[in-house]
Amino acid sequence: MNATRISRQAVTLAALLLGAALSGCANVEPWVKPYERERLADPIMRMSGGALADKHREHVRDVREASRGATGVQGGGCGCK
DSSP: OHHHHHHHHHHHHHHHHHHHHHHTTSSOOOSSOTTTHHHHTSGGGOSOOOHHHHHHHHHHHHHHHTSOOTTOOOSOTTSOO
């Protein structure tokens, strides 16, 4: 009798803990509100500095990694073309 009482308490406690853990995911609000998206979509917020900066960053990465990606860059890891 005592063992069944303990197992019922364990099951009840586990169910309560699971319910409490899942209730934290119930009310998810967007991190970025719709009225804030206009400011974040500003071109100044881009990671890119421009076409030339992107090309240079890609070249440096290719040289450092000593490999060619599927980006159309020709040459090897030595930096030569």
